[in-house]
Amino acid sequence: MNPLVMALLLVAALGVFGVSIRGRWKLLHLSGERPHIDRIGERFRLTLKYALGQKRLTRYKFAGLAHKAIFFGFLMLLLRTLILFARGFTDDPKFGYWIFDSGDLLGNFYGLIKDIYIVLVITGVVVFLHYRLVIKPKRMTLSGEGVLILAIILVMLLADVLYEGAGLVLASRDAAGLHFSIWEPLGSLLIPFLESAPDGTLVFLYHLGFWTHVTLVLIFLNLLPHTKHFHIITAIPNIFMQELEPAGKLKPIEDIEGRIEREETLGIRRIDQFSFNAILDFYSCTECGRCTDQCPAARTGKLLSPKKLTIDLRDHLYANQSGLIKANGDKSAAIDDLVPAVIDTEALWACTTCGACEQECPLHISFVDKIVDLRRYLVQEKGECSSTLQETFSSMEATGSPYGVGSDERMNWAAGLDVPLRSETEDVDILFWVGCAPATDERAKSIAQAMARLLNLAGVKWAVLGPEESCTGDVARRAGNEYLFQAMAGANIETLNGYHTKKILTVCPHCFNTLQHEYPDFGGKYEVIHHTEYLAKLMSEGKLTPTHEVNTTIVYHDSCYLGRLNGIYDSPRKILASIPGVTLVEATASRDRGMCCGAGGGQMFKEDEPGDERINFARADQLLETGADTISSACPFCMRMLTDALNTRQHIDIAQLDIAEVLLKSVTGA
Ligand code: SF4
Ligand code: SF4
Missing domain, CATH: 3.40.50 (Rossmann fold)
Structure with missing residues (x-):
């Protein structure tokens, strides 16, 4: 076509793109934490399922199909774009890296597949334009940016078809009579409209199609790092590097005592403390709003929106990019505390840690760990939380229960029942971890009582810790008081390990989650069974x-x-x-x-x-x-x-x- 123009275009576009990506790459490394790249086999499997298989989009019928069409279309059409870039440097209109040359077997086959995918992508684009301009779902960010990107994709593909159609007619004039090509059906469709055009017009349209296509591809590429469409680059790495720990597990603050001594911040205060994976999350958000759509806080009119939380953190990161890169980890550099400047305090405290947002997000973006990390800073460094939470922490410290009920009253629920204490029982198959609510809350006591009666009816060898049991610390941990949680977990694990505990039964999913997934980080490894599973098992064994x-x-x-x-x-x-x-x-x-x-x-x-x-x-x-x-x-x-x-x-x-x-x-x- 024109090697000089092509080279100039590529150097300019790739140069600007390189500068953008370099900045974003540096931001990923601000915290110094490494990305998740362990358990490679499992990561490949999940990437196949959720990135290539688009599993989480299957619930959204038309939008899911449209997204699949565009996603797979982009993968298939990448080769076409590379071929067109190469044709910019040659006069051979059939060039296809010698493997995919037009007229050759593979080249013809790829030409047909390419046209099928162009149709699919155009259909996907039209569906999304319909969503954005006609249906306008509340959950989506309906910015002009989204429409502009869709318009660019549409014109980019139509330009390719024009280039192909004009090329076919020009070639047919040289070859006297060759017209339609089943290997290039879209270009062939244009032949009736172009065949009477003079040569000069055809050459113009041929070049117009070509240069429009390659220029738009390069403009599109340069828009990516500055828009929500950055996910086109970051989605697959983000899904590949997702957190593989159990969904309900929070990461501990390691060496908490040492950190306090060294006066290191507990929790997250500034944007540059977020890990590589957290920042990749920010880059990957498509602003689809599926997370907020399922969030119980957002659905009941609270200020919390997981989508907004992610976007606000991302925008704050971008707005401070040059300062953050210059500071290069210097924590004395002037960067705002995130709460309340970026994240509203009310929104932060509205989260129930239910995980609905995380399960919904097609990009596997996490929220609960970020929210808890922000709470950790407020609670542990600034002593900021509601007075009722403060009282709850005090009750847990003083009595071992968020309800403020002392260990001497922890067996009141068992009055009149045959409930063996672990301290007095040797032959125990399973330890019944009663939990604070069933042990002390008036309504919930009857759950513990029902369970005790069922265990006795089934002839299970069981026991409870009674006054030796205290709260698992779940409430403190999720409300940001990691220090209190770790103290309570340590004490409980000492008691449990002292009895060489192997199996634990709980009636509380919060106790279940904490004992099963979080205590192992502190040396407490047990088989934990929720009562619904245990009762189902006793029934299947004919014991109940x-x-x-x-x-x-x-x-x-x-x-x-x-x-x-x-x-x-x-x-x-x-x-x-x-x-x-x-x-x-x-x-x-x-x-x-x-x-x-x-x-x-x-x-x-x-x-x-x-x-x-x-x-x-x-x-x-x-x-x-x-x-x-x-x-x-x-x-x-x-x-x-x-x-x-x-x-x-x-x-x-x-x-x-x-x-x-x-x-x-x-x-x-x-
Ligand atoms: S975990 Fe928090 S942010 Fe996510 S859906 Fe539940 S309440 Fe909303
Ligand atoms: S966080 Fe995920 S679900 Fe929420 S808006 Fe972004 S991409 Fe969509």
């Missing part, structure tokens, strides 16, 4: 048989810490379905899309952040819509939140029962 009818229609509410964060959906449903007389119905929002009750992340022990509605009320309404007369759950926190909602709304006709309570009714008839 539901025989008496419990005539009721039940809707089961999925606890976030049991379902979404630990994948336990089936056992509770299996138990309920096997009870005679029970009709099981599902809420519209259930299983992995089940809505949080509003208790997690320390919310249970603080006042709600301002919003349109309380989360537990919204969730109770969803469950009531099913027409069920009983709401069943498998988490004492969920039970408390839903009971409060039902009582406030005066739904005294609706029963609220834990799975263990329903099963006990059927096993004993009482």
